[in-house]
Amino acid sequence: MSAPGRALSASLATCHTCALLMRLPPRTHALGCPRCGHPVHARKQNSLRRTWALVAAGAILYVPANLLPIMSVTHLGSGRTDTIMSGVMHLLHTGMWPLALIVFVASVFVPLAKLLALVLLLVSVQRGWTWRPVQRTRLYRLTEMVGRWSMVDIYVVTILAALVNAGALARVEPRPGAVFFGLVVVLTMLAAESFDPRLIWDRLGARRG
Amino acid sequence: MIAHPVRRVACPDCDLLLTLPPVPAGGSARCPRCDARLSRAPHRSIERTSALALAGLLLFVVANAFPFLTLDIQGRQTEATLFEGVRTLWTQDMPFLSVLVLATIIVAPLLHLSLLLYLLLPLGWGRRPPGGPRLFALLHHIRPWSMAEVFMLGVLVSMTKLADLADIFPGIALWAFSLLILVIAATLSTLDEEVVWARLAPRFEPTKARG
Numbered sequence: 001m002s003a004p005g006r007a008l009s010a011s012l013a014t015c016h017t018c019a020l021l022m023r024l025p026p027r028t029h030a031l032g033c034p035r036c037g038h039p040v041h042a043r044k045q046n047s048l049r050r051t052w053a054l055v056a057a058g059a060i061l062y063v064p065a066n067l068l069p070i071m072s073v074t075h076l077g078s079g080r081t082d083t084i085m086s087g088v089m090h091l092l093h094t095g096m097w098p099l100a101l102i103v104f105v106a107s108v109f110v111p112l113a114k115l116l117a118l119v120l121l122l123v124s125v126q127r128g129w130t131w132r133p134v135q136r137t138r139l140y141r142l143t144e145m146v147g148r149w150s151m152v153d154i155y156v157v158t159i160l161a162a163l164v165n166a167g168a169l170a171r172v173e174p175r176p177g178a179v180f181f182g183l184v185v186v187l188t189m190l191a192a193e194s195f196d197p198r199l200i201w202d203r204l205g206a207r208r209g
Numbered sequence: 210m211i212a213h214p215v216r217r218v219a220c221p222d223c224d225l226l227l228t229l230p231p232v233p234a235g236g237s238a239r240c241p242r243c244d245a246r247l248s249r250a251p252h253r254s255i256e257r258t259s260a261l262a263l264a265g266l267l268l269f270v271v272a273n274a275f276p277f278l279t280l281d282i283q284g285r286q287t288e289a290t291l292f293e294g295v296r297t298l299w300t301q302d303m304p305f306l307s308v309l310v311l312a313t314i315i316v317a318p319l320l321h322l323s324l325l326l327y328l329l330l331p332l333g334w335g336r337r338p339p340g341g342p343r344l345f346a347l348l349h350h351i352r353p354w355s356m357a358e359v360f361m362l363g364v365l366v367s368m369t370k371l372a373d374l375a376d377i378f379p380g381i382a383l384w385a386f387s388l389l390i391l392v393i394a395a396t397l398s399t400l401d402e403e404v405v406w407a408r409l410a411p412r413f414e415p416t417k418a419r420g
Binding site for chain 2: 005006008012013014016017019021034035036075090099102103134141149153154156158159160163164165166167174179183189193198202
């Protein structure tokens with residue numbers, strides 16, 4: 001089977017922003033989209049290097065995001081300080097296991113799974129794997145979609161701080177873990193955005209000749 | 210007899226070159242190779258989406274003007290609006306978190322809805338709004354950062370965490386915010402980006418070939 005027609009082989013490029021298909025003259029790496037004005041490249045620029053850098057930064061910050069406390073609550077003289085995981089355990093012990101599960105998935109599992117999925121995609125493209133391109137493209141789309149749900153803990157800190165501190169009985173303070181956590185969410189979202197799934201298919205075409 | 214113009218597109222996810230026949234109203238088209246969604250043609254997209262955007266803006270005002278939760282600790286009531294959450298983080302020396310929350314639950318949803326209204330209302334009357342293509346492109350980049358639905362899950366978790374500390378009452382803003390999430394999701398499913406692009410910049414459309 002010969003490789004099906006790629007836009008790249010026909011010197012055509014799609015605008016990432018408005019999806020207009022246009023002719024990319026030979027030896028041109030970039031031009032401005034005539035319709036929406038955004039820069040157009042046949043493939044996202046430096047996709048692999050940028051994605052690796054963002055994934056590495058996200059993975060490094062994932063450690064303090066999980067080890068450092070994200071907030072502390074002081075109530076009638078006694079206080080407790082929560083990391084993400086101890087917050088999940090607290091929910092579990094108070095019998096709120098469905099919520100504990102949701103927070104665990106959103107805050108612990110999703111960022112880690114997202115980083116691992118991106119590493120898998122990056123390695124698969126760099127090694128020129130031809131294995132299951134449809135599933136890998138689906139994995140990419142899933143990765144792009146779920147990252148936002150990790151913001152939930154940031155919002156919890158915001159809501160608790162606003163509500164509780166308005167009264168005088170208790171105090172809620174966000175802690176540095178929350179900042180690292182917010183950075184992880186932003187970096188992994190940018191990493192997913194900078195990966196170009198068409199690279200998965202480019203390697204496939206090259207193998208088939 | 211008029212032959213419908215076929216559009217040449219490349220799949221955004223796998224770069225497969227395709228000629229796309231017109232998608233019937235209410236239908237959608239997917240890439241035959243990688244299953245990416247290529248096109249969708251909701252009924253009366255521009256009218257429905259602008260009506261939803263207007264409703265969304267009204268809900269947005271209510272959601273921000275009123276307290277979203279009221280806390281009752283032994284008879285003493287405290288309440289907070291969305292913006293107070295942002296301000297509290299700022300005063301607690303967390304500027305990054307404060308800006309992140311402000312951007313994702315206030316600025317991005319507001320821009321999403323007001324850009325839709327600004328673009329689609331004139332298009333519905335057959336006029337082209339100034340700066341249309343630039344602003345519609347901007348809308349495309351704002352969308353992933355609008356996280357109202359994630360915030361709602363945060364509200365749910367907060368309510369259970371506070372349950373052993375105080376009595377909690379949902380405020381008007383919380384109901385408005387819940388509806389706002391549904392409306393924002395609806396604007397995403399009724400928006401036909403190709404129709405908007407075709408009306409904003411008609412010179413890029415394939416010409417109708419007569420056969």
